[in-house]
Amino acid sequence: MDDVRSSMLSLTQGDIDAIKEICSLCAAQAGSALSRLAGVSVIVASPEVFTLPLGEVPSLFGGSDTPAVGVLVPFQGDVEGNILFLFPDGGRRELEKLLFPVDSAANRELVDSAFTETGNILSGAFITVLSRLSERLLISLPPITVKDMAGAILDAILAEIGSHADEVLALVSRLKDSAGGSLVKVVIIPDPGSIRLFLQAAARLRSDP
Amino acid sequence: MKPAIVGISEYKIAEAPQQLITYGLGSCVAIVLYCEKARLGAMAHVMLPLAFNRDETDKPGKFADTATVAMIRGFEERSILPRDLSAKIAGGAEMFPGSYRGVSRRIGSRNALAARKTLSYYGVTLEAQDIGGNMGRTVEFQTDTGILTVRTLRGARLTL
Numbered sequence: 273m274d275d276v277r278s279s280m281l282s283l284t285q286g287d288i289d290a291i292k293e294i295c296s297l298c299a300a301q302a303g304s305a306l307s308r309l310a311g312v313s314v315i316v317a318s319p320e321v322f323t324l325p326l327g328e329v330p331s332l333f334g335g336s337d338t339p340a341v342g343v344l345v346p347f348q349g350d351v352e353g354n355i356l357f358l359f360p361d362g363g364r365r366e367l368e369k370l371l372f373p374v375d376s377a378a379n380r381e382l383v384d385s386a387f388t389e390t391g392n393i394l395s396g397a398f399i400t401v402l403s404r405l406s407e408r409l410l411i412s413l414p415p416i417t418v419k420d421m422a423g424a425i426l427d428a429i430l431a432e433i434g435s436h437a438d439e440v441l442a443l444v445s446r447l448k449d450s451a452g453g454s455l456v457k458v459v460i461i462p463d464p465g466s467i468r469l470f471l472q473a474a475a476r477l478r479s480d481p
Numbered sequence: 482m483k484p485a486i487v488g489i490s491e492y493k494i495a496e497a498p499q500q501l502i503t504y505g506l507g508s509c510v511a512i513v514l515y516c517e518k519a520r521l522g523a524m525a526h527v528m529l530p531l532a533f534n535r536d537e538t539d540k541p542g543k544f545a546d547t548a549t550v551a552m553i554r555g556f557e558e559r560s561i562l563p564r565d566l567s568a569k570i571a572g573g574a575e576m577f578p579g580s581y582r583g584v585s586r587r588i589g590s591r592n593a594l595a596a597r598k599t600l601s602y603y604g605v606t607l608e609a610q611d612i613g614g615n616m617g618r619t620v621e622f623q624t625d626t627g628i629l630t631v632r633t634l635r636g637a638r639l640t641l
Binding site: 326327330335336337338339342344416418419420421422423424425426427428430431434435438 | 509
């Protein structure tokens, strides 16, 4: 995928390299925030960056009717958009073990909202880094969590992308503990508003590395 | 016989007894056309309502209007006219009601409306529909019986 150049998304290899660099910054920030929440070390792997046809997105998580949890984070400000964080539902137990290794009453209350909290923290990191690098004011709105078929969760954001292009920018990351275990996969799909921010941030990174 | 799987923005035509299936519809809509006499069915998994004047001739299955027309043309190539067809539609949910920022807000109901209007324009009778709500749907169409089954992860199973 490294050599993919997407004419539909107008992404050059330079753009994709810069987006990878931005994602590394976001992942580091998200890892620190998740570690503070969990009280243990949580690593957010630097996401792999893919551009792929709309119809192939479900292959990233096992098919369109695979149960999944989607956390949609809308944002507004200088730019309006959405970022979708999609977790395979089967990762729930691993996420709970990762975030709440110590069983306590307080943690048990948080378990139910583990995906929302994780999506919130990941999106916070992305919005903060993108806002800083693109020099745009961005305000995250409350995340919305949905559990359903992965394809159905993706539809709204794919329709948004599909009205502009036939290819999707997808970021695939994993959450790990300090030993590299308890892997939880997360697929991150930015919509066109978010992609514009990535490109503005990428341009800034390239001009002022 | 293996079922014909219809992916996002695709349409397929199948003869009995081959089954047509599409998975994980959210705001997308499945449009099914059927000729009972010929036992021939077609299914599209559309993502957007109208192609307008875009040059989308290579992806007619993406839009409700162009997908419907492409399927009707497929039947006409087999000497089946629109008046000999019946239609069923399913999907068109709003998975993140009220919260999505962008042009695809309420896209599900607009997809369904575009499908209904195009079917009506070509004189195809809409026999049944399962549209809206906020749940994903997988739909299976039996070309030998004309029955459309809608499944959700919440355990619901509807026969149209």
